[in-house]
Every structure is written in C-alpha cells, then in structure tokens.
Amino acid sequence: MRGVEQIPWLYDGLCRVLEWTGLERWRAWLVKGARGRTLEVGSGTGRNLARYDHALPLLVAVEPAADALEASKGRRGGALLVRASAEALPFREGAFDTVVSSLVFCSVPRPEVGLAEVRRVLAPGGVLRMLEHVRSEGRLGGAFADLIQPVWTKVAGGCHPNRRTEATVEAAGFELSERRANGSMRRFVATPR
Template identity: 40%
Template sequence: MAGGWWDRNVVPRLIRCACAAPGIMDLRAKVVPQARGAVFELGCGGGLNQRFYDTQSVTSFAGLDPSPMGLEQARGEAARKGWQADLREGLGEAIPFEDARFDTAVCTYTLCSVHQPERVLAELARVLKPGGTLLFLEHGAAPDAGVAKWQGRIEPLWTRMMGGCHLTRPVTSSVARAGFAVSPQGQGYMAKTPRFAGWMEWGAAVRPG
C-alpha cells in the first residue's frame, strides 16, 4: 500500500491533518514567530507555518519540500498571506541555495522523515549565515524506556505508512552533534496523543561563526 500513489496522494493529506492538530499548532506558534531576516523553511509543504511568521521581521521567505501537493498547498497559503515566497521542490540533503544565504532556518516535523538527518543538518548549517539561527520543532525518540520500546516496535510499519516518518530519531542531541550551539526551549509529551508519537522537543540553535 505504501509508496508510489500512496506517498504522492494520501501521505500529504495525512501529514497535513496530523500536523495541524491544535496542540501542534500551539507549539508552532511558540517557535515560528522567532524567525528574523532572510528565512528558509525546510519541509514547507502544506504551508502550516506561514500564518505564524511576523512579516515585520521577515525580509524574505524561501522554502523546500519534496511533495508537489504540499508545495501547491504552501503556495496557496503564501497567496493568502499576500507575500512573495520562493518555494522549490527538492530534498534537504541537497538544498538548492548558496552558502550563508539565510539569517534563520525553520525546521518543523521534518527531520523525522528525511533520508539522511546528519546530511540535512549539515546543509542547514551551510545555508545559514555565521551566527544564523535554526529554529526546530520535532517529534522523536522518547526518554522513557517503555515508550521507546514501543516506538521501536511500531516504527517499521509507521515509516511505510507515513511517508518515511521515523519515531526513534533523537532531536536536540542530533542538532548539537551537527555543530550548532543549542538553546532548548521545551520538551514533553503532547496531550491527547499516543505517547509513542507524542514526544516533542523544540529550541533555537545558532551556527557558530
């Protein structure tokens, strides 16, 4: 069932629905408005973050997503917001923008599904200016052994059904290992969400330079 038609037509709708849950939107509202200057959003498909950007603080907006359907939704959100947006199709392992282009990078609920998280984080560091900030909000590996055990059991089927989404990837520690100076801003289980999918971490991470 997974792959091909399912990934192109069903997964974007599932993800948009799941990632627009009220609790998740509340977390987006905490993280995204911190963006400043020239902004790049990885995983911009669906356009769910766009309502939270402060247009008085953002001087330009660009994004990348592998889903044509997701990009169509994001472009619709940009039109409703009334701002110019350079939104491109592609993968985070090869971001099609030059070095040191952006002041802020935003990554929400995306590192769980990329093919090579370490490579993606290296690319995010590359396109940020020295001293630029990566704002992240992700779900991932739970700290509790019992929950982590269930994450490992469920992950193979979950990954197939949810467009490559993983449950067991570490979040904040991965960002720190990529060379960012991390300032955690919060973590915890999302209310009214199964604990195997509900562990969230968010924060700001500065590219040294």
C-alpha cells in the same frame, strides 16, 4: 514512498486536530523567532507559512513532495516555494539568517546530511529553530517506538518515531538553547558552534 505526509488533505486534517490540542502554540513560537532572510525546510503543505512576520525580507520554503508543495501555494503571498531536499539545498553558503524546521528531521532520510546543509546555508550569527518529535526517553516508550518504526515509517510516508534528533543536531555542530519538552515533542533553538 507515498504515505500520510504525501497526501495533503489527510495530512492537513491530522494537523488541524494536533494544532487544536496544543501544536498551534508551538508552531507560533517557532515562527515568531524567525529573523531576516528565512528558510523553512520540509515545509509540507505550508501550515506555518501564513504565521511568519510580514516584515521578513525573504521567506523561502523548500519541500520535496510535489503535491504538498502544490497545496502550500497561496498560503503566503510572496514566499518563494522550491521543490528540493534538505540534503541538497540549492542555495549559496550563508544565504539565510534563520532556518526553520517543524516535524521534518524525523523524515529526512539522512538527517546528518540535511543538518550539514542547514549549517552551510546559515549566515554567521544565524540560527536554526526546530520543532520535532523524538524517541521517547522512557525505556518502555523508546522500545515501543523502535518496535513500531518499520510500519509507522511506511504508513506515515518516511517518518521515524524513534530518532534522537537533538543528539544528531548537536553532533552536526550546533548548540541547543531555549529547549522545551512535552512528551516526545521538542522545541529548541540551535546555534552553530
């Protein structure tokens, strides 16, 4: 399904506005904590790539949308760009010390499968750093997100505005820390239990 997420110029334009109004700081927090061999899942047009520490020994970005992956070329020399899904990561067990996701698990069709894959490729002591938007905790906000979900998902190209991603991450066997909330935006570190 081709929606905003699969149209790089449009997605980048929207992101620029969101970053200017605050998302920039959360992106900076997300990548600043990456250590060791790092994998970003659902890297999109690569808006985080240039922000990673150049001392990282390995930076791999995985993205299933060909146009988005193409747009991310050149954003970070040395990063390995791989066309793949979070639901079937083409890496061995324990290959990464940090996995990063930003605004991704709202779109992964089977988030529980993607999170099991993330867990599999994390080395012992590894961490998942996430920045995601989730279903509003308010009764009205939550009901509104449920109402608009079918149209939203079509227009956005797979995004669900009403996912309880934190609960899904916990159910996948992670413990959350460093959690911050701002409206329906969340950022946190998830450590395998």
